[in-house]
Amino acid sequence: MRTTRRVFLRSAATLAAGGLAAPGVLRSAFAQGAGSTTRIGMVLPVTGPGADAGRFALNGARLALDAVNKAGGVLGKPLEIVTEDDQTTNPGAVLAFSKLASQPDLVGFLGSIRSTQNHAMAPDILKTGKPVCFGGTDPVLTQLGNPWLFRFRPNDSFSARVIAEFGVNSLKKKKWALIHSTDAFGTSGAKALAEALGKAGATVALDQGYTNQSQDFTPVVLAIRQSGAEVIGSYFTFENDLGIFARQLRQLGVTAPWVGSPSIVNVTALKLAGPSLFGTYGVADYAEDSSPAAKAFGKAYRDATKIAPDNQSSWTYDAVTVLAMAINKAGRTDPQAIREALLAVRGHEGAEGTYNFDKNGDGLHGYNVVRNEKGGIVFDKRIDFYQG
Amino acid sequence: MDLILQLLFTGIGIGAVYALVALGFVLIFRATNVVNFAQGEFSMVAAFLMVVFAVDLEWPYWLSFLLAIGGMALLGALFNLGVYYPLRHRTYLPVIISTIGASIFLANTTLALYGPQPQVLPPVFETQGFLIGPVFLDTQYLLIIAVTAVLVAFQYWFFEHTLIGKKLQATSQDKEMAALLGIPVAGMIMLTFVYSAVLGGIAGILVAPVLFVSIQMGATIALKAFAATIIGGFGDVTGAIIGGLALGIIETFGAAYVSVPYKDAFAFIVLVVFLALRPQGIFGERIAEKA
């Protein structure tokens, strides 16, 4: 016991000493690297429950990075992405961003796909004063008066309007059941959907929230059955919740059509829920068949990663592409110049859709409606609300 | 009425899962007086082993199952040697903390090895379930209930009617006395950990087709199972079963008639109320920690 203890302590001490030395090494490596590349920072989850999404996001960004560098880089130098783990938590995101922001040579950033993390980072973003491209869909984010936030996905007010319009006008269903996660994304989405339905003259028979990582949805499904709803609208955050709900919905004999938020058509959800999702509709910011640009991204992504593309990778792909384009157009790395170049982007055909930035920093204004055809995602139509 | 029956079935199904995991808790607690906070991770690891064997390698289900269970037995043994055994002479506190460390370790090692995506483990039976009258009976939940019943019966027989079971019982009641009687105490504790890991593993493999296979799958179930253990009375097998079933039913009806978002709180509220009113649990006789 004595000796093992001593050996352990000695090795712990060595490890600690090595750890102390390591940051110095890393920093000097940074110093050499700086100057020869144009660098942007990226906050993404590498650990925690969002690690999955983080990997897809990085794939998309890398794909764009390769394309940009093949086309000559940014301001004559290769583009480089510096990543920082946000641990899928809000303080993690704040720390990750402030760490990136403290490196003065980073000219722009990719923020998070999670709205709460962007909320958390917003004060630091304002202080840093450099453009941040993000994917969170809470409409409020671009209405904070923070001039440095640029959204590369359509916000939830559009997803709700598209779900409502499609359900009411195309499916001709008036009596709705809304199922949503009680997190920020789910609550704000369901609220927007209820409003949009009200405007379209439809009624909400059931509005039911659930806490993420529920193991059972029987009570929810029974409530839907009892409410007599003709159509289901949903905002699910995690795919395993969606999968359990979908299976129990079908088992308990609910056959009403179902139009869901983007998670209903993502790769993991399709794999988990399988046949239970056949015949459902989803709004998708990314649909492979929606445009030639989307097709091209899809092909490149499949070639590079051997998996099907989805919105978690398409927005980072667009963000890196557009950011590089804006810096090149600005001709310098001055944040204000890049900001103006971003705001001036019109009619850029990205994987997610056509980018037209409005004065708030919203790049996209519509969604695709897709159908789950026996496990394959089929593009139905695009509904866009952008008015030049 | 059909609504209530449907909820009841679901509640019993989920309760059976809690009960199954609770059995593992009770065994280790009886043998070592320690709560194993990594019990949920046993379930998670077993489910991932099944995914590797049955889905990725496409080996037959029965073979995969045997291999996964074998793997769990090994894990139980290693767990005992690495996490419990060095601390056996210390108080319960370091042991609790060490099992918490083990739970973080197991969850994240799995994450590092297998990645974060949730996985699918196909169910044992092709048929999803039967419709009896207006009530849908999910085959996987029926299987879970059946297996739980069988394992409880087995456990009863094992402890009451076999020599090794009696030795285990003697060990859990008084280690010093057991040692004086020539029972290999260390071996008995090892056996307990192995069996308990296997139990947790079976629970994990059974729920995997219903809840999917994810890194977090064990943690929530284990916490509820732990609550069930306390409600049932620590160290009592019957209590754990009743506690588990009760929790499952309370949760399901609570979600249906009180609040869906607060579903997870019911287990803990019931627990706190129980501890305040009847701290010895449903079946437990004594509350004091063994001296």
Added chain:
Amino acid sequence: MTGSPRPLPASAPAAGAPTPAAPRRLPVGSLLYALAAAGTVALAATTPFSGYAFNILMQAATYAIAVIGLTVVLGLCGQINLAQAGFFGIGAYAVGLGTVDWGLSFWLCLPVGLVLALVLGAGLGASTLRLGGHYLAMVTISFQQILTLVLINWIPVTHGPDGVPRIQRPTLFADSQSYLALCVFVLAVVGYLVWHLPRTRLGRAMRAVRDNELAAGVTGIDIYRTKVAAFALGALLAGLGGALFAGSFTYISPDQFSFAESIVFLTMALLGGVGSPVGAVIGTGLLILIPEWLRFLKEIPGLYLAIYGLAVILIVVFMPEGIWGFLGDQVRRLRPRRPAPARAQDLVLTQEAASPAPVLEVEALSKHFGGLKAVDEVSFTVARGGIHALIGPNGSGKTTTLNVLSGLYTPTGGRVRLDGRDITRLAPHQRAASGLGRTFQNIRLFRSMSALENVVIGAERPGNPLVGHQRAALEARARAALAFVGLEARADEPVSAFSYGHQRLIEIARALAGNPVLLLLDEPAAGLNSSEKVALTGLLRRMAAKGLTILIIDHDMTLVSDVASHITVLNFGRRIADGVTATVLREPAVIEAYLGQEAAEGPAVGLKSDLAPA
């Protein structure tokens, strides 16, 4: 850097830190500490850090305050709390919601948060601390989970998962630089107070409860209240840390206060060393910095946390006292011995003037365990002054009687009066307060303390008329008690350094220091060799000579017949004889009960415990 340990007060580590009784030393340690703390605060207030460094440092400082809270609950009092992040969150939300939604001043929200954390902590503690152990672990987890659910789902009040943005800092500390200085200042003050806690009456009580609950109870410590106090104090510090944390990040959301964070707090405390605030600061600093050093591990998801989990196990197994505990051991080994203090005073034991009224009256006392009548309607009285022996063969119910008398068991029936006062229903510490002292057959000392500290706790017995709460007076009395049993020269040594026989003497000194009305001795001769027994006989005589009343249980008939003036004999839980020693030992019933028993007995059996589980 706030995470780094400051120079320590010279007044020595928590455990085993004696101070000469008189005269009062200059508080050199405190002065040094104040200087070092002022320096650190000044450094925090002037060094131009980057925004990232500010965030990290403010996080470290505020977390450290909560982790120090954990060292109070876990380290000092030995109670687990897996909801520290919950209490942290209560403080944070008080400040967040207060400044944002209610437009209140930071300085108003802070105390509100503290009071909320304190009240909830005390409430949670009060409802479950009687249970202890695993139940406490589970209840704190439950509280943590329910709180998280409420924070997420009670959207109108808490903003739900969106969290609370744009939290106001106090006007004077609006920029990060001065706010960091504020956090470090509060940390320094909290560190100082908690550093001194172990040497206060409350701190000593907490350590006693942690070391040995039974012994703590019979020396007059209210175990339950001490635990609740520790728990509430821990929660209060978590609330304080949380309130400052809300101001530092200016944004809070429920996931920052989840169960996982509670585990992080716990690991910080364990890593640094749960016994001291210095350990808490070291642990917090390391766990906030280590992720930075090990950043390269984060390339593979899970690898970092896997190593973290493994580290937790290794720390618990190999460094049970944490980093600071380990370092502290080395420091202590190097420190020179203190010079022996001045000669101890003579031990004073005040007793009422001899009166015919008996000290102890036991009436028809019964204790049944299920069907077993361990004590069956036993009555006897103990007259004031002198030694009364309670004897009987093994299993005759002597120790059970003693445990009922000192309140460890509640009697099934009967009545006990001490000095005319009915104490039948009193808790052990209340009996101690009315003048009952006792020792245990298998010695129960507070293992982490020095001999002197053990005896000081005895001297602190509530109701002891001889000393107040003055440290000097308490220590003087403790030294006098140690001198009485002949151990004053070794007063400052940890109890583990003493032989078995000497530990027994320390236990007796602990009881004597409390100046008991009646002293219960449970087989004091068990395990002693013959020369030690002779010394014990002498000691008992000297105690009796001071007018103390003693009720002794023992097997050793030589000892009993030597010292006792009066004997009560039990067999099978019943009284079979009672009277003057010489007469009783000649009674046929007594001889019959003992014949054969004596021969079979041999040396005391180690296996037998004085408190078998019921």
